[in-house]
Amino acid sequence: MRALLLRDLRLAFRAGGGFGLSLAFFLMVAVIVPLGVGPAPATLALIAAGVLWVGALLASLLSLDRLFALDFEDGSLDLLATSPLPLSGVVAMKALAHWATTGLPLVLAAPVLGILLNLPSAGYGWLVVSQALGTPALSIIGAFGASLTVGLKRGGLLLGLLVLPLYIPTLIFGAEVVKAGAMGGDVLVPLAALAGITAGAWAGLPMAAAAALRANLR
Amino acid sequence: MSIWDYANPKRFMQASSWALPYAAVAAGLCLLVGLVWGYFFTPDADKFGSTVKIIYLHVPAAMMAISAWMMMLVASLIWLIRRHHVSALSAKAAAPVGLTFTLIGLVTGAIWGQPMWGTWWAWDPRLTSFLILTLFYFGYIALWQAIEDPDTAADLTSVLCIVGSVFAFLSRYAVLFWNQGLHQGASLSMDKQENVSDVYWFPLLVCIAGFVLLFLTLVLLRTRSEIRARRMAALLARERLA
Numbered sequence: 384m385r386a387l388l389l390r391d392l393r394l395a396f397r398a399g400g401g402f403g404l405s406l407a408f409f410l411m412v413a414v415i416v417p418l419g420v421g422p423a424p425a426t427l428a429l430i431a432a433g434v435l436w437v438g439a440l441l442a443s444l445l446s447l448d449r450l451f452a453l454d455f456e457d458g459s460l461d462l463l464a465t466s467p468l469p470l471s472g473v474v475a476m477k478a479l480a481h482w483a484t485t486g487l488p489l490v491l492a493a494p495v496l497g498i499l500l501n502l503p504s505a506g507y508g509w510l511v512v513s514q515a516l517g518t519p520a521l522s523i524i525g526a527f528g529a530s531l532t533v534g535l536k537r538g539g540l541l542l543g544l545l546v547l548p549l550y551i552p553t554l555i556f557g558a559e560v561v562k563a564g565a566m567g568g569d570v571l572v573p574l575a576a577l578a579g580i581t582a583g584a585w586a587g588l589p590m591a592a593a594a595a596l597r598a599n600l601r
Numbered sequence: 602m603s604i605w606d607y608a609n610p611k612r613f614m615q616a617s618s619w620a621l622p623y624a625a626v627a628a629g630l631c632l633l634v635g636l637v638w639g640y641f642f643t644p645d646a647d648k649f650g651s652t653v654k655i656i657y658l659h660v661p662a663a664m665m666a667i668s669a670w671m672m673m674l675v676a677s678l679i680w681l682i683r684r685h686h687v688s689a690l691s692a693k694a695a696a697p698v699g700l701t702f703t704l705i706g707l708v709t710g711a712i713w714g715q716p717m718w719g720t721w722w723a724w725d726p727r728l729t730s731f732l733i734l735t736l737f738y739f740g741y742i743a744l745w746q747a748i749e750d751p752d753t754a755a756d757l758t759s760v761l762c763i764v765g766s767v768f769a770f771l772s773r774y775a776v777l778f779w780n781q782g783l784h785q786g787a788s789l790s791m792d793k794q795e796n797v798s799d800v801y802w803f804p805l806l807v808c809i810a811g812f813v814l815l816f817l818t819l820v821l822l823r824t825r826s827e828i829r830a831r832r833m834a835a836l837l838a839r840e841r842l843a
Contacts, residue, residue, distance in 0.1 A: 527764060531744060531757050541740075541747050545761065548736040549768045552775040559779065573778070580771065591764050598756035 384468060384476050391480035405442040405485040406492055412438035413496040424501045431500035432510070432561035438496070439489050439514060439557075440550050443521040446485050447546065448539045450477055450529040451596065460533075464600055470593035475585070478519075478526040486518030502565065509564025513577060517557040520581040523588050524549045530592035534599045553580055608685035610828050617821045624818040631811030639804035655713045657805060661812035663706035666734060669699025669816060673741070674766045677759035687828065689755035692762065693745050694823035698816060700738040707731055726777045733772050737765045751831065 395402050416434045420426055454460040463473045493514050494507050502510065528546035532538035559573035607613045639657040676692035679685055710728065711721045722728065744761055748754035 531761060532747070535747055537747075541743055544736075544743055545740040548733055548740060548772075549764070551733055552768060552771040555772075555775040555779045576775070576778070587767075588764070591760050595757055595760050598753050598760075601753060 384472050387463070387468070387473060388476045388480055391477055392483060395480060395484040402484050402488075405446050406488045408445055409438045409442040409489055409492060410496065412441060413499045417500065427501040428503055431497060431502040432506060432565065433558045434500055435493055435496060435502070435510060435514075436517075436554050436558040436561070439486075439493070439518060440521065440547070440554055442489060443481075443485055443518065443525055444543055444546060444550075446481065447525040447529045448532070448542055450481055450526055451533040452529070452538065455533045455599070460596070461600060464596065470596060471589035474526055474530065474589045474592040474596070475523075478523045478589070481526065482519050482522035486514075486522055489518055490514045502561075505567065506561050506565030509570060510561045513557045513560035513564075513574070516574070516577050516581055517553050520553045520577075520584045521550060523584045523592075524553070527588045527592040527595070530595040530599070533596065553577065556580065605683075605685075608683070608687050610687055610832075613687050614825060614828060617825055621818065621821050621825075624814055624821065628811055628814035628818050631807055631814055633811075635804050635807030635809075635811050639801070639808060643800050643804060652713060652716045653801075655709050656801075657808045659706060659709040659713060660805060661809045662702045662709065663731065664809060665812050665816050666699055666703035666706050666731065668813075669695050669702060670734065670737070670762075670766065670769070672820075673699065673762050677762040680755055681759050681763075686755070686831070687824065689759065690827040690831070691820060691824040692758070693755075694827050695816075695820045696738060696742050696745070698819045698823070700735065700742065702812075702816070703731060703735050703738060707735065724780060726773075726780045729776045729780070730769075730773050733776070734769060737769055741765065751834075 412434065416430070417427055420430065451460060454463065464470055490511060493510050497507055497510055525546055528542050528549065529538075531545060532542045535541060556573040556577040560570055560577060562568070563570045563573060607616055636657055640654050643654070673692040673695050676688045676695070680689035680692065707728070710731075714723070715721050741758055741761055744758050745754055748757060
């Protein structure tokens with residue numbers, strides 16, 4: 384399983400692997416939102432938490448359709464499915480690689496983008512914490528969505544339609560953590576809920592995704 | 602004779618062709634009686650005027666929107682566990698009906714909201730949850746459309762329905778928290794208002810019964826169509842092989 388993880392990481396970092404794209408997209412979101420809503424610092428301070436989280440969602444969504452599709456097309460997914468590795472383990476490793484190449488850079492970049500969006504200073508720490516806790520959930524939920532659409536030619540659009548509603552609880556609680564942290568409200572409830580979603584998703588979704596992959600590989 | 606006998610498509614077609622006229626007539630009657638009674642034979646409410654009568658459409662539609670998703674969940678589980686095609690096809694058939702009920706709920710809610718509370722839309726927990734439910738329905742229907750092989754499509758949409766149910770449930774509480782913090786009541790509580798008096802309650806019951814029967818009729822009808830479509834696809838495939 385470690386070999387699978389390392390292989391996916393190496394593939395992602397190579398040219399054409401899409402590593403920098405999610406990060407660039409995240410930056411793009413942080414730039415175009417102020418251009419759209421106007422530069423008034425008060426407005427931006429109010430929406431910064433939400434915009435950063437929505438950006439994380441969209442950036443995560445971007446790199447999802449290459450998660451299984453490339454391996455599906457060249458037959459590696461069949462090999463992985465018939466190997467001694469449990470398919471849910473394969474899904475988990477791929478989602479982990481996705482997080483390492485998409486979620487983790489977002490967590491590190493988020494404070495920098497928070498400056499662009501005039502995030503209140505108390506919010507920065509909670510921004511990093513919430514994104515560190517929440518982006519793994521985004522990766523595994525996305526992996527589940529990708530497993531449903533793996534055989535499709537135009538899977539990308541359908542993937543967005545399937546995955547974004549599933550992202551909603553993570554988004555709500557993640558943004559709440561940052562807002563509450565910035566304004567001094569109760570952080571523990573949304574933080575616990577966010578952690579619960581991540582833990583529950585990683586516990587249950589690899590199996591669901593494996594079932595979907597097996598249906599698609601038939 | 603157990604309910605599993607209806608997993609046999611032929612038995613299902615026989616039973617449903619018998620039941621369908623009764624269900625359709627009963628649905629029509631209940632809806633007619635309920636709506637006419639509700640709209641024309643109840644007095645205008647003191648505070649709310651006649652706009653409150655939209656609840657005769659709004660409340661049953663909203664109830665059926667959730668019930669339809671639950672029926673799809675049960676049907677999906679039955680497909681995954683017992684592989685009964687009729688079950689998978691009934692879930693596929695119920696989805697657009699459920700979606701329509703959800704949309705009716707949202708639109709009638711907006712129509713009620715404008716004169717009543719001065720706004721077409723509010724990000725109230727209940728409304729937001731219904732909007733999210735609409736998105737789940739769209740995703741489910743889109744996935745059925747996108748996959749060619751019907752059995753693969755049945756498998757994938759069943760898994761989506763199950764995972765979607767968990768997340769829809771989660772979203773309900775997330776949205777409650779997002780708008781008002783947990784454990785607080787919704788500001789647009791409709792329960793208190795419609796239980797105002799029996800004058801309004803009985804026609805509402807009849808309308809709810811009408812909507813349930815309407816759902817039953819439509820799903821039976823659509824499931825029969827799906828079964829026929831599968832049979833035709835099988836015939837065409839056989840033709841091509843021969």
